Amino acid sequence: xxxxxxxxxxxxxxxxxxxxxxxxxxxxxxxxxxxxxxxxxxxxxxxxxxxxxxxxxxxxxxxxxxxxxxxxxxxxxxxxxxxxxxxxxxxxxxxxxxxxxxxxxxxxxxxxxxxxxxxxxxxxxxxxxxxxxxxxxxxxxxxxxxxxxxxxxxxxxxxxxxxxxxxxxxxxxxxxxxxxxxxxxxxxxxxxxxxxxxxxxxxxxxxxxxxxxxxxxxxxxxxxxxxxxxxxxxxxxxxxxxxxxxxxxxxxxxxxxxxxxxxxxxxxxxxxxxxxxxxxxxxxxxxxxxxxxxxxxxxxxxxxxx
Ligand code: PBG
Numbered sequence: 001x002x003x004x005x006x007x008x009x010x011x012x013x014x015x016x017x018x019x020x021x022x023x024x025x026x027x028x029x030x031x032x033x034x035x036x037x038x039x040x041x042x043x044x045x046x047x048x049x050x051x052x053x054x055x056x057x058x059x060x061x062x063x064x065x066x067x068x069x070x071x072x073x074x075x076x077x078x079x080x081x082x083x084x085x086x087x088x089x090x091x092x093x094x095x096x097x098x099x100x101x102x103x104x105x106x107x108x109x110x111x112x113x114x115x116x117x118x119x120x121x122x123x124x125x126x127x128x129x130x131x132x133x134x135x136x137x138x139x140x141x142x143x144x145x146x147x148x149x150x151x152x153x154x155x156x157x158x159x160x161x162x163x164x165x166x167x168x169x170x171x172x173x174x175x176x177x178x179x180x181x182x183x184x185x186x187x188x189x190x191x192x193x194x195x196x197x198x199x200x201x202x203x204x205x206x207x208x209x210x211x212x213x214x215x216x217x218x219x220x221x222x223x224x225x226x227x228x229x230x231x232x233x234x235x236x237x238x239x240x241x242x243x244x245x246x247x248x249x250x251x252x253x254x255x256x257x258x259x260x261x262x263x264x265x266x267x268x269x270x271x272x273x274x275x276x277x278x279x280x281x282x283x284x285x286x287x288x289x290x291x292x293x294x295x296x297x298x299x300x301x302x303x304x305x306x
Pocket of ligand 1 (some may be wrong): 099100101102103104146147179182185186254255256276
């Protein structure tokens with residue numbers, strides 16, 4: 001009766017890596033229990049997720065071809081576009097969110113268009129707008145831009161509205177830090193930047209007020225949900241965003257955070273299940289309304305649904 005925070009399966013969003021090919025179910029070595037799945041493997045996956053009571057998934061694409069402008073990101077027949085259709089057919093009630101960012105689709109691994117070794121903000125917006133529209137057209141319920149270019153939320157909103165998707169909400173990765181915790185994800189997607197790093201567009205871990213500025217701008221540009229990423233080293237940011245703004249707050253419990261728990265548990269140094277539940281509960285206590293996490297299926301089982 002006096003518990004202040006409750007973790008529920010309704011709070012969870014499960015990330016899925018979609019790859020090209022057929023019958024692919026390839027475990028990501030640094031993320032035990034998580035797989036790269038080809039489109040034909042998604043129907044069963046989606047039904048399992050629904051049976052566990054998890055309300056939503058977020059899709060990341062691993063395309064067959066990468067180029068300088070990430071053109072496979074806007075292919076109507078691309079991995080994510082096809083994945084959306086497959087999942088919505090197999091499990092229409094499952095909310096499909098898509099990550100909108102070109103780093104998985106560019107050969108240089110950056111989240112933007114590159115010229116003379118610099119990542120260009122404004123030309124990137126054009127591709128992001130097209131990518132969001134192509135996801136909405138394929139049936140995505142919500143788009144989640146994760147690139148951290150300035151002005152992207154406003155531009156994507158304008159493009160979605162213009163193309164008839166005014167009801168498609170935007171979950172903005174608003175305060176996304178240039179973090180070492182993304183390591184396993186970049187291995188999973190083969191998306192590590194081939195030169196430099198992402199610090200010209202992602203945030204400095206030293207900054208908190210800047211995060212409030214970024215969130216404020218995204219809200220002004222009509223974001224529907226704002227996200228803080230990563231979660232664990234940024235609990236103070238989750239708490240501040242929750243206190244200062246009224247929009248729903250999402251927190252991304254990222255790949256490195258997941259892998260640390262798995263690695264330590266494997267060595268017998270911690271009780272993995274207990275630490276997982278403690279982490280997820282604490283992210284909620286900090287102020288998150290929803291949590292993107294690779295633990296989602298395990299946590300859902302533990303929470304007793306399905
Ligand atoms: C960018 C993106 C990244 C993650 C989610 N979206 C990688 C990055 O910024 O390098 C990382 C998520 C994770 O580590 O779990 N498309």
